[in-house]
Amino acid sequence: MAKIKGAVIIDQQRCKGCDLCVVACPTNVLQLQPKEVNDRGYHFAFTANPDACIGCASCAMLCPDACFTVYKVTIADNN
Amino acid sequence: MNSEEIIKNGTLIYSRPKLLNERNTHYCPGCSHGVVHRILAEILEEMGLEDKAIGVAPVGCAVFAYNYIDVDWIEAAHGRAPAVATAASRLNPENVVFTYQGDGDLAAIGTAETIHAANRGENIVIIFINNAIYGMTGGQMAPTTLLGQKTATTPYGRRADLNGFPIKMSDILAQLDGTCYVTRQAVHTPGAVRKAKKALRQAFENVLAKKGTSVVEIVSTCNSGWKLTPAQSNDWMAANMFDKYPLGDLKNI
Amino acid sequence: MAEEIRLMKGNEAIAHAAIRYGCDGYFGYPITPQSEVLETLEELMPWETTGMVVLQAESEVAAINMVYGGASTGKAVMTSSSSPGVSLKQEGISYIAASELPALIVNVMRGGPGLGTIQPSQADYFQATKGGGHGDYHLIVLAPATVQEMADFVSLGFDLAFKYRTPAMILADGIVGQMMEKVVLPEPRRRRTEKEIAEQCPWAATGRHGRKTRNVVTSLELEPDKMEVNNLRLQETYKRISEAEVRYKEYHTDDAEYLIVAFGSVARICLKAIEDALACGIKIGLIRPITLWPFPTNEIKRLSEKVKGILTVELNAGQMIEDVKLAVECKIPVYHFGRMGGIVPNPGEVLDAFNKHFPEASK
Numbered sequence: 266m267a268k269i270k271g272a273v274i275i276d277q278q279r280c281k282g283c284d285l286c287v288v289a290c291p292t293n294v295l296q297l298q299p300k301e302v303n304d305r306g307y308h309f310a311f312t313a314n315p316d317a318c319i320g321c322a323s324c325a326m327l328c329p330d331a332c333f334t335v336y337k338v339t340i341a342d343n344n
Numbered sequence: 345m346n347s348e349e350i351i352k353n354g355t356l357i358y359s360r361p362k363l364l365n366e367r368n369t370h371y372c373p374g375c376s377h378g379v380v381h382r383i384l385a386e387i388l389e390e391m392g393l394e395d396k397a398i399g400v401a402p403v404g405c406a407v408f409a410y411n412y413i414d415v416d417w418i419e420a421a422h423g424r425a426p427a428v429a430t431a432a433s434r435l436n437p438e439n440v441v442f443t444y445q446g447d448g449d450l451a452a453i454g455t456a457e458t459i460h461a462a463n464r465g466e467n468i469v470i471i472f473i474n475n476a477i478y479g480m481t482g483g484q485m486a487p488t489t490l491l492g493q494k495t496a497t498t499p500y501g502r503r504a505d506l507n508g509f510p511i512k513m514s515d516i517l518a519q520l521d522g523t524c525y526v527t528r529q530a531v532h533t534p535g536a537v538r539k540a541k542k543a544l545r546q547a548f549e550n551v552l553a554k555k556g557t558s559v560v561e562i563v564s565t566c567n568s569g570w571k572l573t574p575a576q577s578n579d580w581m582a583a584n585m586f587d588k589y590p591l592g593d594l595k596n597i
Numbered sequence: 598m599a600e601e602i603r604l605m606k607g608n609e610a611i612a613h614a615a616i617r618y619g620c621d622g623y624f625g626y627p628i629t630p631q632s633e634v635l636e637t638l639e640e641l642m643p644w645e646t647t648g649m650v651v652l653q654a655e656s657e658v659a660a661i662n663m664v665y666g667g668a669s670t671g672k673a674v675m676t677s678s679s680s681p682g683v684s685l686k687q688e689g690i691s692y693i694a695a696s697e698l699p700a701l702i703v704n705v706m707r708g709g710p711g712l713g714t715i716q717p718s719q720a721d722y723f724q725a726t727k728g729g730g731h732g733d734y735h736l737i738v739l740a741p742a743t744v745q746e747m748a749d750f751v752s753l754g755f756d757l758a759f760k761y762r763t764p765a766m767i768l769a770d771g772i773v774g775q776m777m778e779k780v781v782l783p784e785p786r787r788r789r790t791e792k793e794i795a796e797q798c799p800w801a802a803t804g805r806h807g808r809k810t811r812n813v814v815t816s817l818e819l820e821p822d823k824m825e826v827n828n829l830r831l832q833e834t835y836k837r838i839s840e841a842e843v844r845y846k847e848y849h850t851d852d853a854e855y856l857i858v859a860f861g862s863v864a865r866i867c868l869k870a871i872e873d874a875l876a877c878g879i880k881i882g883l884i885r886p887i888t889l890w891p892f893p894t895n896e897i898k899r900l901s902e903k904v905k906g907i908l909t910v911e912l913n914a915g916q917m918i919e920d921v922k923l924a925v926e927c928k929i930p931v932y933h934f935g936r937m938g939g940i941v942p943n944p945g946e947v948l949d950a951f952n953k954h955f956p957e958a959s960k
Contacts (some may be wrong), residue, residue: 271357272350283374283574289534307373315347325358326534329378330369336354338345396804398670410813416802418669419815420662421692427659428666432802434650435622435672439804457662460655 267339271320273312274334280309286324286333292317295324361385363394363414370408374574376564377406379531380473383541384444385413391548396440398432400425402454404446405479423454426461429468440551442469448478451487451513458513465522465556469547472513472559475566476585483569487511490588495569510588514561518594525550525558526595530586532565532578546596563589601782607747607773610780611677611703612637614751615649619788620701621672622650624663626682629715630771631705634677647788657682661689661702668698669814671794671801673755677703679771680721681712683729690764691730695816697800697831699758701751702736703767705774708912708939716939717771719861722916725768726890733828735835737765737842738889740860744778746887752783757842759797761834768889770912772862772941835891844887845896849875853882855951855958856900858921859910860886863941867910870944874951879958881951889917897924906955907931910947912940930954 273294280303287295287310296313303309310332312318320337345353364385371377388397397415401407403422410417420428425443433441450458450472461468477495478484484497488510492501502510518526525547529540540562547558563585565577572580605613611634615623625635635653643649650667654660660676667674678686683704693700704725708718725738737757739750747769754765795803802812818824848868850856859867864885871881884900886893901907906929909918915933922931934950936942942950952959 272347281373288575322358323534326537331360331382335358336351337357338354395806414811417813424662427662431663431666435667
């Protein structure tokens, strides 16, 4: 069975740290930076668990600031 | 395969619409306006309406919509967007004219303009952001504020005997012969966002087909006004607002 | 259709002139004594011929915002109303002025304040010339005295509005709106093409049509430094208008010893009074400001240097007299005679008022 894997790029300077993507992500890929802030003072989102990404783009759908770019690959199962 | 390889070799699933320019929005973190702006820009771009669209943004938080979506815009006085759009559309019938109005604008100060533009069947899209509060002025009661809901001007909760009832404008607009499409959507889940975008697409298709007035109400959050986090706001909206403002098409002809 | 001589009301002349100017849109709401403008346009159905849009709006507020919307797209658009309705339009007029949009607004004045009367008046002089709505702005204000000028000032008003990107107002009184006179209607001009509009109004929100940058029509600017620049730009426009666009007419002023200042149809009543006075050897001249803003300050000042006194005659409690006094700089006496409530004085009353204030003139 083929496996779908995804990856996201986050525009961290644009991010306002609203947390909606973190809540929306079904595979818990995303978190807000607990301490670090961007130039505008927001605790921006980052991929804490990138390998879990399935490229569903839920984060991108919910992001009010259009910070996400989403990619996906389908990996054929060699078994 | 790691993230870098996926980005290099994978399929692009989603990227920011080009029509949404690089300027950071003034909206509060988590504000529904941002999501609606984004899907509006996506629709205008996907439908190739960059050159035809004229947006009308009246007073309210979204008065600055013109700063973010790279189409021509007219900023309108509070409540008057449908009148402004009426003339813009009638005088430029080959253009695609839309308004982007909040609940105070559409359902209080601009009730007359909204109802009469819709009743004339002006060939426009009315995007109606209903977050049940006045966001820009600091969280006062809106005509759509729920009974019991606390705002800056209903600090003990909205009371029917003092403040009247929340108004369901889309239901009123759906009764008018001039409207061809009235729908109520939300943008609180990925599925809802996709549906809202589809509704917007239909509304703009209606304008291209010169079918009359299309109204897309988006039940929205105002986390600053509601004094909740963005995620809590989405939950509160789903738990409280959808009873009064149920999602779905009210009219589609 | 070429130039044409007709007998009609001033209000009707406005409608005919608008179509012949190549006006793109009219948006109005019925109110006495100007409803014939909208009625005539609906009867003439210009959308069938020139393509001009005519719409009866749900209110004066909506109508002026339709004008704002149409003007924002570079179109030549207008509205008309009468005093209470023009009060309702003031917010929109302020937006139009602030957004530097060309538009034409017609006020066929009736008596106020409040709902007042449907009879003629000139009591909106302050409102028209001193701003009317909020903020620092001016309208170009044209005061017609004849049905012919009602027709002529439509094109003049639009031309000035587009030249300076500012709203113009025809400030007519109910008399000139309602009375019938011979009028020469101008040869029709075609409406501008979209291409011509794009060239003439590169700022207009027409849809980008390949333009790289978006056009935004707005009066909003939250940064004080930028907002002051916007204000200074408006003031610069008003300065240019003041220097170039003052219009007035003088009658019998060459050897006048006294001067009457009156505008609109009242000036015609005064002219009759002056002719009666001249027959008795009393030398009174008349200056009729045609632009109430910009006001013919310098011209009145020049005339004031050779006359003994001035009488202003207005259908109000004394409004234009303030501008006359500013022009005269207190060097000679300036008196007001006016009737209100919709009463129009006859030439005899004007002369009586003159003789009361200047008894020495008839000795």
